[in-house]
Amino acid sequence: MPELPEVEFARRSLERWFEGRQLVRTEAEPGARTFRDCDLGIFKALKGSLVGIDRKGKYLMVRFSNKLGFVGHLGMTGKFLKRAPGEEVKWSRARFVLDDGEVIHFQDMRLFGRIDAVPAVELEGRPAVAKLGVDPLGDGLSVERLQEALSGSNQELKVALMDQERIAGLGNIHAAEALFRAKLHPERSVASLSPPEWKALVKGIQATIAFALDVEGDGEEIAYVEEGAPNPFLVYGRAGTPCRKCKTLVKSFTQAGRTTHFCPTCQPKQRRVDGDQMRKRPRARRYRG
DNA sequence: ACCGCTGTTCTCCG
DNA sequence: TCGGAGAACAGCGG
Numbered sequence: 014m015p016e017l018p019e020v021e022f023a024r025r026s027l028e029r030w031f032e033g034r035q036l037v038r039t040e041a042e043p044g045a046r047t048f049r050d051c052d053l054g055i056f057k058a059l060k061g062s063l064v065g066i067d068r069k070g071k072y073l074m075v076r077f078s079n080k081l082g083f084v085g086h087l088g089m090t091g092k093f094l095k096r097a098p099g100e101e102v103k104w105s106r107a108r109f110v111l112d113d114g115e116v117i118h119f120q121d122m123r124l125f126g127r128i129d130a131v132p133a134v135e136l137e138g139r140p141a142v143a144k145l146g147v148d149p150l151g152d153g154l155s156v157e158r159l160q161e162a163l164s165g166s167n168q169e170l171k172v173a174l175m176d177q178e179r180i181a182g183l184g185n186i187h188a189a190e191a192l193f194r195a196k197l198h199p200e201r202s203v204a205s206l207s208p209p210e211w212k213a214l215v216k217g218i219q220a221t222i223a224f225a226l227d228v229e230g231d232g233e234e235i236a237y238v239e240e241g242a243p244n245p246f247l248v249y250g251r252a253g254t255p256c257r258k259c260k261t262l263v264k265s266f267t268q269a270g271r272t273t274h275f276c277p278t279c280q281p282k283q284r285r286v287d288g289d290q291m292r293k294r295p296r297a298r299r300y301r302g
Numbered sequence: 303a304c305c306g307c308t309g310t311t312c313t314c315c316g
Numbered sequence: 317t318c319g320g321a322g323a324a325c326a327g328c329g330g
Contacts, residue, residue, distance in 0.1 A: 015309065046324075071310080089309050090326085104326090123325045125310050141311090167318085177311085184309060270321070272307085 015071060015087035017150060017182030018225030023093050024068045027075065030095050030117055031063035036077060040108040046124045047106040055081055056130035059109075064133070070145045070181025076133040084139050088125025094118045145181040149218050156211045159218075163203045170206075171199035172269045174218075183218065186249045189274050190221040193248045198282040199273045205284065248274040 015023070039059045041048055048056065061078030068074070076082035085091075096102055098114040107119035107128055119128060129139065137143070147154070147162045162180050166173040174180060174188040183191065192199050195217035197210060206214065228245060244250050247257055252265035252274055261278040 019309085049324095086310080088311080088325095091310095122327070123308090123310090125325070127311095172319095186309065269319085271309095 015089070015091060016184035016187050016225075017071060017148075018187070018222050020068055020071045020073060020087060020182070021150060021226060023087065024066050024073055026095075027073075027093055027117070028063070028066055030093075030115075031111070034115075035062055035112040036060055036109055037112050038110040040110070042106045045106040047119065047121060047126055047128050049127065051083075051127075051129045052131070055132070056083065056107075056128065059083065059130060067136075069142055069148050069151065070177055071184070072142050072145065072181075074136040074142065076136060080133050081130065082133040082136050083128050083130040084136060084142060085119070085129075086127045086141075088121060088123065088127065090123040091119060091121040091126030094120055144178050146177060146179040148181050150182070150222055154215050154219060156208075156215055159215050160211060166203045168203070169199060169268065170197060170201045170203060171273055173203050175269075175271075180218075182222075185271050185273075186246065187218075187221045187225065189249045190224075190247055191217040193217070193274075193276060193280060194220050196279055198280045199268060199275050200282060201284075207284065210284070248276055250274065 036059060039057055041051075041053055041056055058079070059077050059081050064076040064078055064082075066073055066075045071086060073085040074082065075085060090104075094102060095115055095117050098116065100116070102118040102120055104120050104122045105118040106121050106124070106126070109117040109119075111117070119126070131139065147158055152158070159180070163173050166176070166179065168176065171188050171192055174183050174191065175185065189199065191214065195210065195213040197206075197214060197217075224245075248263050251263045254263055255261070256263055256276040256279060259276065259278045261276055263274055263276055265272050265274045267273070
């Protein structure tokens, strides 16, 4: 379930697995779409110790001591797994063989993921990476940063949050979760947000990312994707079940081709002017964006 | 058995 | 230039 938190988890896992080890060989699954834009000669030449891994949004930039590296994207079903020598991994598309014989697999059932090996100095300049917007974790998010990132957007709020060139890292799940936490309807316009709502949105984004990172297990993937695990989310995937806060049934609808989940009561389409807010702001003046 | 759904990004239209 | 639709792929549940 690769959105920002899952990719960050992958980054940390890879750092740990490569630590103190040498990459001695790589293997590419012949014909795999994973390498559709990749110079396989460079991929096969990856070697040495891990210099470091950066993450921007959902992209990983991995560099090795022989001055080569790769840009990785997990797509919808990509994940890195470390396995013992000789162990079979279904849907393994790329393999990184370590000097102790252990193998790091890039497993990707649906082949939406990609690996693009390039000279290390070119990693940041790859078009896909260069276009990315602000990263809520790495760059730090503030009201000013978020407003700037979203400024000029005519998209509905959730769609704008998923625009990787504005904010990099939120996908369908965490965009919906952030909006629920901020009590904002997914179809609100960017321009309609009041200052308190901007603040709530920043906090909502940070909270949903922090939550996802927090529940990660010590295994090889984040705990909540384990089979049989109960849905840990507030609204995502919970259509027809009671809102965890108010018991109203969670609803879903299609927005820009994706299913959006929200609570009609906690996230009213019209801006709420509730008692608390009125008390704090007796002169109920309208905010304009 | 078939249909529709699924976390992503990209390309092609109007 | 922008937004939406469809494609790329494989599996799963109803």
